[in-house]
Amino acid sequence: MNRVIMSEIDIVKxxxxxxxxxxxxxxxxxxxxxxxxxxxxxSKTKPKELVIAAYNAGQRHFGENYVQELFxxxxxxxxxxxxxxxxxxFIGHLQRNKVNKVLAVPGLYLVETVDTxxxxxxxxxxxxxxxxxxxxxxxxQVNTSGEEEKNGCSPEETTSLVKHVLESCxxxxxxxxxxxxxxxxxxxxxxxPDFVCLKKVRSSVCESLNLNIESLELSMGMSDDxxxxxxxxxxxxxxxxxxxxxxxxKVSISESGITEGVQNVKLDQ
Ligand SMILES: *Cc1c(COP(=O)(O)O)cnc(C)c1O
Numbered sequence: 001m002n003r004v005i006m007s008e009i010d011i012v013k014x015x016x017x018x019x020x021x022x023x024x025x026x027x028x029x030x031x032x033x034x035x036x037x038x039x040x041x042x043s044k045t046k047p048k049e050l051v052i053a054a055y056n057a058g059q060r061h062f063g064e065n066y067v068q069e070l071f072x073x074x075x076x077x078x079x080x081x082x083x084x085x086x087x088x089x090f091i092g093h094l095q096r097n098k099v100n101k102v103l104a105v106p107g108l109y110l111v112e113t114v115d116t117x118x119x120x121x122x123x124x125x126x127x128x129x130x131x132x133x134x135x136x137x138x139x140x141q142v143n144t145s146g147e148e149e150k151n152g153c154s155p156e157e158t159t160s161l162v163k164h165v166l167e168s169c170x171x172x173x174x175x176x177x178x179x180x181x182x183x184x185x186x187x188x189x190x191x192x193p194d195f196v197c198l199k200k201v202r203s204s205v206c207e208s209l210n211l212n213i214e215s216l217e218l219s220m221g222m223s224d225d226x227x228x229x230x231x232x233x234x235x236x237x238x239x240x241x242x243x244x245x246x247x248x249x250k251v252s253i254s255e256s257g258i259t260e261g262v263q264n265v266k267l268d269q
Contacts, residue, residue, distance in 0.1 A: 011050060012057045014243045015041075018226075022237070025230035037230050040089050042222075042240030044069060045247045048079045054243065055083040061109065063238050065092025067101050074105035083107070091178075091238055093151045096122045103127060103136075110137040112178045112219055112236075115153045117164045124169035135173035139219055140165065144197035145182040152179065155201045159208045166209070176217030176236065177202055187228050195220050195232045 022037060042063040043051045051062060051073060064070035067090075073079055074088055087109035090102050094113055099122050102111065114120050120138070127136040140161050143152030153161050158177070165174045181194030198220055206213045219236035221229025226237040241247060 010245070011053045011243060015054060015057050015059060018239060018242060021227055022230060025227040028231050029233070033233050035235060037234055038236045040091070040236060040238045041243050042091065042238050043073070043244060044092075044240065046244045048073050048076050050244050051079060051086075052082045055086060059243075060085055061087045061089060063089040063091045063112075063240075065090070067092070067094070067098040070105055071101050074107060080106060089238070094119060099123055099126050103130065108136075110139065110175065112139040113141040113151065114138045114161075114165065114172075115141045115143075115151050117161060117168075120161070120165050120169050120172065124171045127171040135171055137173050137175050138165065139176045139178040139217070140174065141178045141180075142198060142201055144179040144194040144201070147182065150180060155197060158201050159205045162205050163209055174216070176219055177205070178219035178236075180222075181220065181225075185225065187225060191232060192225060192228060195225075195229055195234070199233060 018039065022039060026034065026037065038061055039059070040061045040063040041051075041054050041059050042065075043054070044063070044065050054062070064073065070088060070090055074086075079086075086107040088105055088107050089109060090111045091113060094102065094111065096119055099119075102108065103123075103126055111123065114123065123136060123138065140158060141152040142158050143150045143154060146154070162174060165172055177198055179194050179198045181192060185192050185194070195218075198218055202213065202216050202218060205211065206216060217235040218233055219238065220232075220234045221227075221237040221239075223239050223242040226234070226239055229237055
């Protein structure tokens with residue numbers, strides 16, 4: 001109990017610090033980008049008590065990247081009762097045979113990781129069967145770093161995937177593009193190439209399909225780089241460890257030879 005109370009205090013403070021940093025980053029953007037970015041609190045591996053604590057501190061958008069964990073937290077009676085206005089984002093790799101499980105989460109707001117036409121079509125028909133009045137919000141995940149272990153469609157494939165969602169998935173509402181990006185990028189080297197790439201991909205998608213650029217959001221930026229992502233036009237940042245504390249590590253640093261923050265995220269994919 002004590003542990004939870006301690007964390008609650010930290011979470012309130014952590015959220016406040018991040019909100020202040022978001023506002024500062026917003027001020028640094030060019031005038032046309034003055035919209036308010038959405039903060040998604042990534043609660044993967046963290047207990048429901050911490051989700052509830054963050055909710056009580058005013059946080060409404062939460063992200064999970066494991067299907068089972070999202071399902072369990074999202075359906076937890078205490079959480080459902082304590083957080084009636086929760087907005088869940090699914091941000092992990094989604095296999096088609098797990099789609100129904102994700103769609104069975106009350107409060108599901110957005111699936112950020114659509115990366116193939118098949119997955120889009122599966123989500124579309126599964127949502128259609130639910131006969132909801134609203135469409136299911138989705139984003140297309142783009143593998144901007146070209147790393148093989150990353151999911152996401154390639155920048156070159158993005159236009160055709162977006163076209164498929166818009167034209168053939170009538171129960172889906174495409175709200176934007178998402179990238180995870182390379183880990184541990186040194187921001188002193190200039191703008192993060194993944195963020196620059198996602199912006200370029202959006203421009204070319206919008207040009208090819210004759211879409212308004214404002215019609216596609218950008219989901220980019222995590223604990224290490226959300227301020228820079230906001231400055232570059234992110235509208236949806238996904239922040240985990242800065243809010244909830246570092247996650248449990250699965251291998252030692254000496255084994256992997258990679259730096260702490262890097263490893264921390266990488267293993268959770
Ligand atoms: C874990 C995760 C995050 C949050 O990472 P932090 O570095 O803890 O902020 C964001 N996006 C995705 C897709 C993740 O899997």
